[in-house]
Structures are given as C-alpha cells and as structure tokens.
Amino acid sequence: MIHLSRWKVILLALSFVFGLFFAYPNVLTAEQKAALPGWLPKSGVNLGLDLQGGSYLLLEVDVPEMREKRLTNLGEDARTVLGETGIDISGIQQDGSGVTVTLADPASMDRALEAMRPLTGGAGQVAERIVRRQGEDRIRYAFTQQAMDSMASTAVTQSIEVVRRRIDSLGTREPSITRQGADRIVIQAPGESDPAELERIIGTTAQLTFQMVDVENSVEEALAGFPPPDAEIIPDAAGFPYLVKKRILVSGENLTRAQVTTDQNNQTAIGFNFDSAGARRFGEATAQNIGKPFAIILDGVVISAPNIRSAITGGSGIIEGSFTIQEAAELVNLLNGGALPAPLQVEERRTVSAALGADAVEAGALSTAIGFAIILIFMLLSYGFLFGGISIIGLLLNGLLIIAAMSMTGAALTLPGIAGLVLTFAVAVDANVLIYERMRDEARAGRSVIASLDAGFNKAMGTIIDANLTTLVAAAIMFVLGAGPVKGFAWTLSIGVFTSMLSAVLVAQVALAWWLKVAKPKKLPIAE
Structure with missing residues (x-):
C-alpha cells in the first residue's frame, strides 16, 4: 500500500x-x-x-375543517345527482365519515342506487367512496375507512408541496420545509425578515371554485335565516351578499395555468386554462345555463359574477375583479402553485x-x-x-x-x-x-x-x-x-x-x- x-x-x-x-x-x-x-x-x-x-413558522394543517368540507361536498354530490335523475329526497344527514340520504319515496331505491353508483369512481380506480343501501328508504354515501385514514397524511404532504412552490416563487434561497408530527409543518426561510408577510403568502388557501348563482330564490329570505338547502350566502370583497349554489361546477384542481392579462376594457385581469376534465365540465355547465350568472369564488369571497352569454367550450377564460397588477401577479402565483387542501393555522412564528x-x-x-x-x-x-x-x-x-x-x-x-x-x-x-x-x-x-x-x-x-x-x-x-x-x-x-x-x-x-x-x-x- x-x-x-x-x-x-x-x-x-x-x-x-x-x-x-x-x-x-x-x-x-x-x-x-x-x-x-x-x-x-x-x-x-x-x-x-x-x-x-430569517423567518421561522410552525404551521398546523386544519384537518377537521378539510374533512368537514369534503363531507359537505358528498352531500351536494348526492343531492345534485338524484335531482338530475328526478328522485326526490326528504333529507341528508351528515356524520363522521359520510352522509345518509333519506328518499321521499322508498320505491325509487333501485333507481337512486343506480344513479349514485358512478360517484364511487370509474373502472380501474381505487374506490375512495362507497354507496350502499341502508334500510328501505336510506342510502349510505361515505368515504372508505382507508380514505379517511389517509386523508390527514395526504393533506400534510400536499400542503408541503404547495408551500414549497409558493416560497420558491418568492425567490427565497434554500428554504427548509419539513414535517413535524402528524399534522404540522416547520418552515425555515433564510433571508426572509418578515414572518407575517411569509405567513400571508403561504397561508392563503387559494381555493378557487366556479359555482352557479341561485336566481330562483330570494337573497333576503336567505339572509333572514331561511336559505334553500342547496345554496349558501357568500359575500364579495365589498360585503355584497350573493346566494350561490353549493355544488361546485369546476374547482382550482382542474386549473393548469393562470396568467396576468387584460379584459376587453384593457383592465388588469387573470387568464386561466382548465385541463380536459375541467374544460368539459365547464363547457357543459355554461351550455346548460346560458343567460344565468355564475360566481367565481376565491377563498370564500366572490371576486366576479358574470352572466353566461354563450357556452365556453375552449377550457379557458378570464377573471375580472378590478385587480392591480401586483394583486393579479400575486394571485397568479398562488393559483399556479396550487390550492392548499386545508387551512394552515400558525402555531409559532419567530424571526432570527x-x-x-x-x-x-x-x-x-x-x-x-x-x-x-x-x-x-x-x-x-x-x-x-x-x-x-x-x-x-x-x-x-x-x-x-x-x-x-x-x-x-x-x-x-x-x-x-x-x-x-x-x-x-x-x-x-x-x-x-x-x-x-x-x-x-x-x-x-x-x-x-x-x-x-x-x-x-x-x-x-x-x-x-x-x-x-x-x-x-x-x-x-x-x-x-x-x-x-x-x-x-x-x-x-x-x-x-x-x-x-x-x-x-x-x-x-x-x-x-x-x-x-x-x-x-x-x-x-x-x-x-
């Protein structure tokens, strides 16, 4: 040697x-x-x-709220599918892992099961939801136990990826984003001296949804405490209330790209493009509701409610909302980074x-x-x-x-x-x-x-x-x-x-x- x-x-x-x-x-x-x-x-x-x-943030993923939202979506899916089939229901009751739909006429049970069965997923997919008969007039529509068990872990994993993309868009060098425990995320951002600004950017849920405005019922009655079961009050940025259908036509999950653009009046707007599934659903929804308004909702606030003049089948469009260029650019970054699957609660923040x-x-x-x-x-x-x-x-x-x-x-x-x-x-x-x-x-x-x-x-x-x-x-x-x-x-x-x-x-x-x-x-x- x-x-x-x-x-x-x-x-x-x-x-x-x-x-x-x-x-x-x-x-x-x-x-x-x-x-x-x-x-x-x-x-x-x-x-x-x-x-x-730099800045240090300890965030907790609000898993209970995410589960509550997904359970609400289950009920609205069941209500919409049965309504389109012409089957009347007398009530929908929500519990820990799903909903129980009570039919008005028990004789329609077979038709209702047949209509709801596609909701469990297509052929070749791992079923995350189940539809089964429960008694003579009730149908159980719920998440599988496996889906419920993985919901929290998946939400944290998705949140980490979304947070990473958002921080990268800020130009922060070598951020450290790690998981802590079952539902917490630790963020260390060297060079970022303002944890509040960092928190504002990464904590925005950026949940974008397209939903129909309910023009058949009265906003005043809904505000008085008598909203229809399939609609809810959602305000715009100025506090003006809209009565909006709960059913989500298309969500930000179908968004493939967002960019800053201008509308026909040369005002700053946000252009968007959907994937094939989103484009198809958006085209069908607009074709069936020509002349009616639909709401574009971001994080529980109506940012635009235009009337549908014709079917929008190209899978693209623009969002008008009196944006400044800075606001539009920030929103585009958030949308392109993806929506958080659940809200993030700040447990600890500090600056070094x-x-x-x-x-x-x-x-x-x-x-x-x-x-x-x-x-x-x-x-x-x-x-x-x-x-x-x-x-x-x-x-x-x-x-x-x-x-x-x-x-x-x-x-x-x-x-x-x-x-x-x-x-x-x-x-x-x-x-x-x-x-x-x-x-x-x-x-x-x-x-x-x-x-x-x-x-x-x-x-x-x-x-x-x-x-x-x-x-x-x-x-x-x-x-x-x-x-x-x-x-x-x-x-x-x-x-x-x-x-x-x-x-x-x-x-x-x-x-x-x-x-x-x-x-x-x-x-x-x-x-x-």
Whole structure:
C-alpha cells in the first residue's frame, strides 16, 4: 500500500481540482459571481436560518375543517345527482365519515342506487367512496375507512408541496420545509425578515371554485335565516351578499395555468386554462345555463359574477375583479402553485435577526479555527513536522472537499453543521493517528521502514473503515429521523466521512511514498 501508484497521484490531483473548482465561488462577491461565464459554478455554501437570519413558522394543517368540507361536498354530490335523475329526497344527514340520504319515496331505491353508483369512481380506480343501501328508504354515501385514514397524511404532504412552490416563487434561497408530527409543518426561510408577510403568502388557501348563482330564490329570505338547502350566502370583497349554489361546477384542481392579462376594457385581469376534465365540465355547465350568472369564488369571497352569454367550450377564460397588477401577479402565483387542501393555522412564528446570524457565523468560525489549531498543535507535537504536516495537509484537503460538496449540492450550513465540521476534522485526524501508531509499534518491534509503513496502512485500514461505517450509519439515522438542526449536523458529518477517508488515507499514502522514494530513510522518525 506504500507504493507511489500513478492512479493514486491522479486521484489526489483530481480531488484538489474538484475542491478548488466548486469551492472558489465562496470567496467571490455577488458581482464577481454574476460576471462569471455560464459554464462555471456560481453557487456557494448556503447559510441556514441560524447563521443567515430569517423567518421561522410552525404551521398546523386544519384537518377537521378539510374533512368537514369534503363531507359537505358528498352531500351536494348526492343531492345534485338524484335531482338530475328526478328522485326526490326528504333529507341528508351528515356524520363522521359520510352522509345518509333519506328518499321521499322508498320505491325509487333501485333507481337512486343506480344513479349514485358512478360517484364511487370509474373502472380501474381505487374506490375512495362507497354507496350502499341502508334500510328501505336510506342510502349510505361515505368515504372508505382507508380514505379517511389517509386523508390527514395526504393533506400534510400536499400542503408541503404547495408551500414549497409558493416560497420558491418568492425567490427565497434554500428554504427548509419539513414535517413535524402528524399534522404540522416547520418552515425555515433564510433571508426572509418578515414572518407575517411569509405567513400571508403561504397561508392563503387559494381555493378557487366556479359555482352557479341561485336566481330562483330570494337573497333576503336567505339572509333572514331561511336559505334553500342547496345554496349558501357568500359575500364579495365589498360585503355584497350573493346566494350561490353549493355544488361546485369546476374547482382550482382542474386549473393548469393562470396568467396576468387584460379584459376587453384593457383592465388588469387573470387568464386561466382548465385541463380536459375541467374544460368539459365547464363547457357543459355554461351550455346548460346560458343567460344565468355564475360566481367565481376565491377563498370564500366572490371576486366576479358574470352572466353566461354563450357556452365556453375552449377550457379557458378570464377573471375580472378590478385587480392591480401586483394583486393579479400575486394571485397568479398562488393559483399556479396550487390550492392548499386545508387551512394552515400558525402555531409559532419567530424571526432570527441578521445580527444574531452574524454572531453565530463568527462564533462558528472561531470554534472551527480553535479546533483546527488544537489538532494542528497536537499532530505536530506528537508526530513531528513531517508526519504531522502530512496530516494537516490532509485536513486542509478534507475541509476544501466538504465546502465543495456542500456548494455543489446546495446544502445549507447550520450552526449544528459547523459542529459536525469540527467533529469531522477530529474523526479525519483519528485515521492518521491509528496509522501512525501502528507504524510506531512496528518500527519499535524492529521491522524496517518500508515494512513499518506498509503494516501501518494495512493493519489500521480495517479499524478505520469500521469506525467510519458506524459514524455513517449514525449520521444516516439522524438525517432520516431528525429534522432541522439535526439534519444539518448529520449531512455535514456524512459528507465528512467520505472526504476524510479520501484525504486522511490517500494524502498520507502518496506523501509518505514520495518521501520514502526521495529520502530513503534508514529509520522511522516517529519510532523514538
């Protein structure tokens, strides 16, 4: 193992080139990075929230409200389907997982079951809802137990993706969005100094629906407490009440694209496009209701209620609402990012100031420098300038490779990550200590310089690999099961395990093989 192999020299040279190539952007200013050619890397190490400052939000997904809304939609689906079939119902009762529909005429049971059966899903789909007979005049229409069990988990997963898209649209660099527990989301946004603004953007539900305005019943009677069972009062932004059918014709789930545009009066508006299913449903609804108004509703507020002049079959249209350009652009970002499946409740918010972040960076840099200095002094005193100096060169390469790897992968460096960096230096130099001590033992036993060097690498390598593997397994467990700072520590430590194996062992092998070839020593300097 002590031979000066060409492939080891090439690998070591490539390691230095890799480290310099991806780490150098960290010493450039923003203007210098912008002036670089496009093929050169420009990303440096991203500082985490605790080092850079920013906003922290702990959000809770309102799963009960989401379930309540979906149960309401079940009732409206049943009411609409049976009404279109000409089957009268005497009531719809909602409970924990579905609704029970009571028929006015028990003789219509078979027709009602036949009409409602398509509501469970098409052929080849996993049924999330069931329709079954319950007594002589009642039909049970409900979510399956599997659908109810997965509802909360799915809502949190979808919320995380929506929140991520919305934060990305703000230009925030390297946000950390993680799940906490069953129904909570932790958001760390470095560089965002206003958590209230961040909360406003990501907390907007952005539920867009198209529903018919009820022109057959009186708004006044509904306001007096006598609304029809299939309609509800929804106000516009000025508080003007509209009586709107509960049935949703098309929702934002069918939206494929939204963009800022202008209407026929050259006023700012929002253009939209539906997918094929949404375009078909929207075309059918507008064709059946020509001359009637329909409401465009965003988060429980009517933003427009135009009359249908003709069937809209192209799957596209515009939303007029006296928007400013800024309001329209923000709404377009929200719609393109997708609607939250459930409201988000803020449980905790806080701001880490840039001053605190700067203090943390200074403290982290100081602790790293002190740790490196202690290691340097120990290695020089224990093994002399030759062997100790080789270890220090390996440590410098190790640090360079860690910075390069974190810059290339876009990983965020946190304060616990700095602790992982210091620990990585200690683990890396530990490999050299194992090798050198084995060499010392072999030399004291009377073996030659070459035999001592070779035995040092051969016999210590098994212990080094075992130690690094156990460290890597522990880091992997922390990364998978941990969150936030724990992940930062685990990620830095994991990178350090791989780079330390390369730097500590390879640098020592190449340097000592070259020293052996040039100096031709008669005894090992560290044997005394």
